[in-house]
Amino acid sequence: MTDHFLAIDIGTGQGAKIALFKTVHTTVAETMLHRNEYGQSYESFAERLIDHLKAFISKAGLSFDRIKAIGIACAGILRSDGEFQLVTNHRHFNGHNLRAHLEEHFGVPVGIENDANAGALAEWSVLKLELLYWVFGGGWGGAWITRDGTVRFPANDWDGDDASLHYTNEPGYAIPLDKLMLKMLFHEVNASYELFERIAVEDLDPPGGVITGPGGDRDSIRAEVILSGPGRLRLFRTLVGDDDYYERFLDTGECDFLKDASTAGHYIDKLSSMRVEAAINTDRLYGKVLARATRIMLRRAYRDGMPENLPICLGGKPSYALPYFGPSTQRALHRLGILNYLRPSVVDERGSNANLVGAAVLAESVWNRRQSGSS
Numbered sequence: 001m002t003d004h005f006l007a008i009d010i011g012t013g014q015g016a017k018i019a020l021f022k023t024v025h026t027t028v029a030e031t032m033l034h035r036n037e038y039g040q041s042y043e044s045f046a047e048r049l050i051d052h053l054k055a056f057i058s059k060a061g062l063s064f065d066r067i068k069a070i071g072i073a074c075a076g077i078l079r080s081d082g083e084f085q086l087v088t089n090h091r092h093f094n095g096h097n098l099r100a101h102l103e104e105h106f107g108v109p110v111g112i113e114n115d116a117n118a119g120a121l122a123e124w125s126v127l128k129l130e131l132l133y134w135v136f137g138g139g140w141g142g143a144w145i146t147r148d149g150t151v152r153f154p155a156n157d158w159d160g161d162d163a164s165l166h167y168t169n170e171p172g173y174a175i176p177l178d179k180l181m182l183k184m185l186f187h188e189v190n191a192s193y194e195l196f197e198r199i200a201v202e203d204l205d206p207p208g209g210v211i212t213g214p215g216g217d218r219d220s221i222r223a224e225v226i227l228s229g230p231g232r233l234r235l236f237r238t239l240v241g242d243d244d245y246y247e248r249f250l251d252t253g254e255c256d257f258l259k260d261a262s263t264a265g266h267y268i269d270k271l272s273s274m275r276v277e278a279a280i281n282t283d284r285l286y287g288k289v290l291a292r293a294t295r296i297m298l299r300r301a302y303r304d305g306m307p308e309n310l311p312i313c314l315g316g317k318p319s320y321a322l323p324y325f326g327p328s329t330q331r332a333l334h335r336l337g338i339l340n341y342l343r344p345s346v347v348d349e350r351g352s353n354a355n356l357v358g359a360a361v362l363a364e365s366v367w368n369r370r371q372s373g374s375s
Contacts, residue, residue, distance in 0.1 A: 003022070003066060003068065004020055004021060004022060004028065004062065004066050004067055004068065005020075005021040005023075005024065005067070005068055005069055005070070005071065005360045005363040005364060005367070006018070006019075006020060006021075006053065006057075006067050006069075006070045006071070006363065007019045007020075007021055007070075007071050007072075007073075007356045007357070007359035007360040007362075007363060008049075008070065008071070008072045008073070008356075008359055009072075009073045009074075009115065009118075009353065009355035009356050009359060010072065010073070010074040010075070010090075011075070011115075011355070012075050012089040012090075012138070013035070014032065014034060014035060015032050015033050015034040015035040015036075015037070015038070016032065016033040016049060017030065017031075017032050017353060017355070017356055018030065018031045018032065018033065018052070018053065018056060019031075019353070019356045019359075019360070020056070020057070020060055020062075021360040021363075024125055024357060024360040024361050024363075024364050025125070025126075025352075025357065027352070027356075028060060029056070029059075029060045030356075031052070031056045033048065033049055033052045037052075038090075040092070041092055042092050042093050042096040045090075045093070046096075046098060046101055049098075050102070050105055053106075064106055064108075067106070067108055068108065068109075068363065068364075068367045069108050069109045069110065069111070069363040069364070069366050069367035069370075070102055070103075070106070070108060070109075070110040070111070070363055071110070071111045071112070071113075071118075071358070071359035071360055071361065071362030071363030071364075071365075071366070072098065072099065072102075072110065072111065072112040072113070072359055072362070073112075073113055073114070073115040073117075073118035073119075073355040073356070073358055073359045073362075074087065074112065074113075074114065074115055075087065075088075075089060075114070075115050076088060076089075076090075076093075076114065077114065077155050077156070077158050078112060078113070078114060078156055079156060079157050080156045080157050081097065081099075081100070082097055082098070082099030082100060082110075082111075082112045083095065083096065083097040083099075083100075084096055084097070084098070085156075085157070085158060086158065098112065099111070099112040109363075109366040109367055109369070109370045110363075110366065111359075111362035111363060111365060111366040112362070113151070113154075113358065113359075113362055114141070114154065114155065114169075115135070115141070115355045115358075116133065116135050116141030116142055116143050116169075117143045117145075117151045117154055117169075117358070118354070118355050118358025118359055118361075118362065119133055119135050119143070119315050119345070119347070119354040119355055119358050120133035120142075120143035120144075120145045120151060120313075120358070121145065121149065121151070121358040121361040121362065122347045122352075122354045122355070122357035122358035122360075122361060123145075123313045123315075123345055123346060123347055123354065124145050124149050124361075125149075125357065125358075125361045126346045126347060127311075127313075127346060128147070129147060129310075129311065130145065130146050130147045130307060130310055131144075131145055131310055131311050131312070131313055132144055132145075132168065132310050132311070132312045132313070132340070133145065133312075133313050133315065133345075134171065134312060134313070134314050134315070134316075134319070135314075135315040135316040135319070135354075136227070136228055136229060136314070136315075136316040136317070136318035136319050137228065137229055137316045137317065137318065138228060138229060138230060138261075139172040139173065139224040139228050140171050140172025140173075140223060140224045140227045140228050141169075141170070141171070141172065142168055142169060142170070142171045142172075143168065143169060144166075144168035144169070144301060144306060144310075149361075149365075151169075152166075152168065152169075152304075152306075153166035153168060153169050153304070154169055155169050155170050161215075162174060162214035162215045163214070163215065165214075166300070166304075167296065167297040167300045167301065168297060168300075168301050168306075171223060171224075171227075171293065171297055172222065172223050172224025172227055172228060173214070173222055173223075173224060174214055174222075174223075175214075175222070175223040175293050175296050175297060176213040176214050176217060176220035176221070176222070176223070176296075177213070177220055177221050177222075177223050177225075177226065177289065177292065177293060178219065178220050179193070179197075179219055179220060179221065180219070181292065182196075182221070182226075182289070185285060185288050185289060185292070186238075186285065188285075188288070189239070189281040189284055189285050190281075191235075191238050191239050191281065191285065192238065192241075195238050195241065196226075196234060196235065196238040197211055197221075199234050199237050199238060200221075200225055200234055203230065203234065204225070211225060223289075223293045226286070226289050227286070227289060227290055227293060228318065229261050229262070229264075229265055229316075229317065229318040230261035231286075232264075232265060232268065232282065232283075232286055232318060232321070232325075233258070233261045233264040233265075233268070235282045235285055235286055236258070236264070236268050236278065236279065236282045239278040239279075239281050239282050239285070240278045243278070245276075245278075246271055246276050246278055246279065249270075249271055249274050249276055250267060250270070250271070254267055254270075265317060265318050265320070265321055268282060268283075268321070268324075269320070269321050269324060272321075272324040273324075279324075280324075283321065283324040283325040283328060284325075284328045285328075286325040286328070286329075287325040287326065287327070287328025287329035287330075287331075287332060288328055288329075288332045290325065290329045290332075291328075291329050291332030291333045291336060291338075292332070292336075294312075294329075294333060294338065294340070295333075295336050295338060298338065298340070308339070308340075309339045309340055310340055311340065311341060311343060312340050312341065312342045312343070313343055313344070313345050313346065314342060314343070314344055314345060315345040315347070315348055315354050319344065319345070319348070320344075322342065322344055326342055329342060330342065
């Protein structure tokens with residue numbers, strides 16, 4: 001009897017997370033193919049993933065004839081047929097089709113989606129509402145998903161033109177933030193935009209030493225330069241400047257964690273909770289910038305038929321800071337006449353991995369399509 005779904009989340013960090021689901025919200029077992037096991041080529045990765053999946057299913061006391069379908073979530077841009085088009089962290093995957101590879105090898109239907117879209121599907125599978133989903137990490141990803149669970153304007157088959165990317169699907173990369181507007185917002189919290197840009201140039205090492213926006217616009221920057229985990233740390237470094245007073249509020253060794261964007265968020269949260277001014281102003285500024293970027297996004301989406309006042313669900317580690325930057329964002333949104341409300345991901349609140357749940361939703365979807373096609 002086929003009664004399980006297999007979900008895979010090919011992350012950019014530790015490796016590929018894998019889970020066995022009885023239903024899309026019932027996890028039976030989990031494992032991981034660590035990144036150091038991938039090998040140096042797509043072929044080695046695919047071979048080792050297949051071997052790992054077989055061993056995992058066997059260890060769970062099952063055989064593959066008990067698997068209905070497989071779902072895959074991955075970072076990057078895909079082609080419509082599931083081929084990897086632009087996977088920045090695993091460039092040797094580009095041009096290969098893992099979806100087709102696994103489908104041929106195991107003989108079950110396989111679905112694949114960008115991880116932000118998968119996270120949105122996970123959120124939708126609980127709420128069953130039309131919604132916006134945002135995930136903050138190394139960048140800012142997102143999805144607009146309809147009441148029936150359709151991802152609107154996915155970035156499939158991208159032609160390389162920034163103008164082709166829909167703001168709801170690639171908000172951090174596609175949304176331009178005007179530098180003059182940013183200078184005004186920085187001034188409101190007594191911060192220097194020029195210092196921020198010097199820090200960003202140091203981090204990103206852009207061509208010509210100039211941070212530019214979508215399409216190479218020198219008068220704007222991409223939203224994720226600020227609205228991301230690394231972006232929040234850049235803001236904090238800007239607000240602190242040469243003042244090391246904040247170090248008095250941290251334990252021995254904790255200051256070192258503020259040097260790394262992957263760990264800094266927790267300690268900026270700690271400083272905000274202790275009412276350290278630089279941290280509070282970091283989140284005030286983050287919230288104000290997020291509100292302006294939201295307005296840019298919504299104006300575009302309304303023209304494409306998005307209903308007003310959709311809930312906005314936030315996932316990803318930096319979203320755990322919502323209690324700190326959320327109030328500033330909501331106040332700024334309301335001043336701009338925007339009534340959408342931000343809330344934590346319900347999947348995150350349950351302690352589940354949104355990408356894996358989303359991959360399970362994909363697996364269920366391709367299974368249902370195959371069943372309806374054969375009936």
